[in-house]
Amino acid sequence: MSLLHDYWGLLLIIGLMIGLLFPPMLMKGGKPVKQLTPDEANQLIREQDAIVLDVRNGGEIADGRVPHALNIPLGTLEARLFELEAYRHKPIIVNCQLGGRSLSACQILKNHGFTDIYNLKGGIAAWLQSNLPVHR
Structure with missing residues (x-):
């Protein structure tokens, strides 16, 4: 099996954490x-x-x-x-x-x-x- 297939849950959690912890970085200009x-x-x-x-x-x-x-x-x-x-x-x-x-x-x-x-x-x-x- 592929790495992505084996660890999809972990990758999803990491992606969600990044999205929650760094929303100000998504603002205009990338500056929080x-x-x-x-x-x-x-x-x-x-x-x-x-x-x-x-x-x-x-x-x-x-x-x-x-x-x-x-x-x-x-x-x-x-x-x-x-x-x-x-x-x-x-x-x-x-x-x-x-x-x-x-x-x-x-x-x-x-x-x-x-x-x-x-x-x-x-x-x-x-x-x-x-x-x-x-x-x-």
Whole structure:
């Protein structure tokens, strides 16, 4: 029997693991979105005047947000990109509740020519857990 025939199950598992572990590599340009911990994000805000883009929906914002964050829900982001034009050449940290929607938002921004984009790893939940300031 051939190697492929004998080890098809193992090869399938390896392929699935690669697909799950490296999805950011499939993004435009092959470069993964930079992931920041809450402390790293807070440092970037302080040192480089980074903008925070919160892509959660209105009801979620009531639970608290990163101070001075701009709120553009993910579902309206492409239609409202003009609101971010002034920040095209500034670092933009994108957050949502847990980090999934913000990763999608990062991809939208990259596809529209924004280059200094970061995803807040763990979202606002991680920010709150790190005891960083929030506006309610």
